[in-house]
Amino acid sequence: MSVPLEHYLAFAAVIFAIGVYGVLVRRNVIAILISIELILNAVNVNLIAFSRFTSVSAETGQIFAVFIITMAAAAVAVGLAIVIALYRIRKTVYADEINLLKW
Amino acid sequence: MDQGLLNLAAIATYLIMGLGVVAALGVVLLRNLFHAALSLAALLVATAAIFITLQADFLAMVQILIYVGAVMTLIIFAIMLTGQIATQQVTQNNKQSFIAFAAMIFFSVVLIFILFQTPWPVHDPAMNDPVTAATLGKSLLGEYVFPFEIISVILIAAMIGAVTIAKKDSE
Numbered sequence: 001m002s003v004p005l006e007h008y009l010a011f012a013a014v015i016f017a018i019g020v021y022g023v024l025v026r027r028n029v030i031a032i033l034i035s036i037e038l039i040l041n042a043v044n045v046n047l048i049a050f051s052r053f054t055s056v057s058a059e060t061g062q063i064f065a066v067f068i069i070t071m072a073a074a075a076v077a078v079g080l081a082i083v084i085a086l087y088r089i090r091k092t093v094y095a096d097e098i099n100l101l102k103w
Numbered sequence: 104m105d106q107g108l109l110n111l112a113a114i115a116t117y118l119i120m121g122l123g124v125v126a127a128l129g130v131v132l133l134r135n136l137f138h139a140a141l142s143l144a145a146l147l148v149a150t151a152a153i154f155i156t157l158q159a160d161f162l163a164m165v166q167i168l169i170y171v172g173a174v175m176t177l178i179i180f181a182i183m184l185t186g187q188i189a190t191q192q193v194t195q196n197n198k199q200s201f202i203a204f205a206a207m208i209f210f211s212v213v214l215i216f217i218l219f220q221t222p223w224p225v226h227d228p229a230m231n232d233p234v235t236a237a238t239l240g241k242s243l244l245g246e247y248v249f250p251f252e253i254i255s256v257i258l259i260a261a262m263i264g265a266v267t268i269a270k271k272d273s274e
Contacts, residue, residue, distance in 0.1 A: 002109055003116045003156070005225055009218045011120045011153070015127050015146075017211035022131030024203040025196045030181055031136060034143045037174070038127055041150045044166075048159050054224050058231040059238055062162050063247050066239070069165060070254050073174050074261035080181040081269035087185045088271075096197055 008049035016042035027094045029086070033079050040072040116156045123149035140178050147171045158228070161236045 015038055022035025044065045051061020087093055126149060129142030147170045154163035232238070243251050 003113050005223055006219050007117075007120070008153070008157070010215045011123065013211055013214045013218065014124055017207045017214075018124070018127040018131055020210075021203050021207040024207075025200050026131065027197050028136055030178065030185065031131075031139060034140060034178060035131055037143060037170075038130060038146065041147065041170075045150060045153055048154060048157050048162065052157050052159070052228055052231065054226070056226070056231065058158070058228075059234045059242055062159050062234055062239060063242055065159075065162055066165060066243075067250060067254055069169055070258065073169055074258055076174050077177060077265045078261050078268070080177055081265035083181055084184055084269045093185045 005049055005053040009046060012042040012046040012049070015039075015045070027096055029083050029093050029095050029098075030080070032095065033076060033083070036079075037072060037076065040068060044068055112156065116153070119149050119152045119156070123153070136182055137179070140175065140182055143178070144171055144175045147175070158231075159234065161234070161239055 019035045019038030019042060022038060023032050026032050026035065047061040047065050047068070051058045051064075055061065083093060086098065090098060092098065123146055126142050126146035130139050130146060133139040133142060147166065151163040151166040151171070154160070154166060
């Protein structure tokens, strides 16, 4: 009796919902970025679970997940570069205090 | 005895899923940002363990190397450089807490209800060809060579972009 597909999908859905809650609610920009990482990880779990259970060649989902991991790393790198540049100028990392387009 | 081993694997999987959910809640609910980042590292390791239970062992190693190794280091660097770790008098959540919580509860309940009702075309996973690093490498350079090259371009663009944005203006 192994874990059925729906339980993996439910786990991924819960992590996704928690990640979206974090993106909507947190004020600190870095906290928003790490909640985005939660969302991307939930998507990866989903892909690999689907490719294992419903596809004869289980490597399609895994290749897709490799590309998502790569894109997530690139996104977090550029996002954190923006946060650091923003902190250098505005001295704040709270999203609701960064509300002027040009200073 | 075989049934006992399979049950132990299933119990371990559910335990890891529980730990993953607790870690994810820690990421979004903890006040101290550094603790939230460490909780994210715990979730990433739990996700790698879930990958292993899904027979994606190469991907689990890639996840630990890249996510827990490199991305967590980057995040902790950024947290240390911006210095706003834990201030007791500043709220960490904005004004949308309750609506976002209610919306996310509703969303996840509806989604879980739908996915338990859908007849997924599931087949016996023992019929899959085993996926190893060799087969992944062959398809990365065979069928998926185009996204593979594109992602190299994307990585170079991300590197150049991050360096350009974050470097001090030399004046």
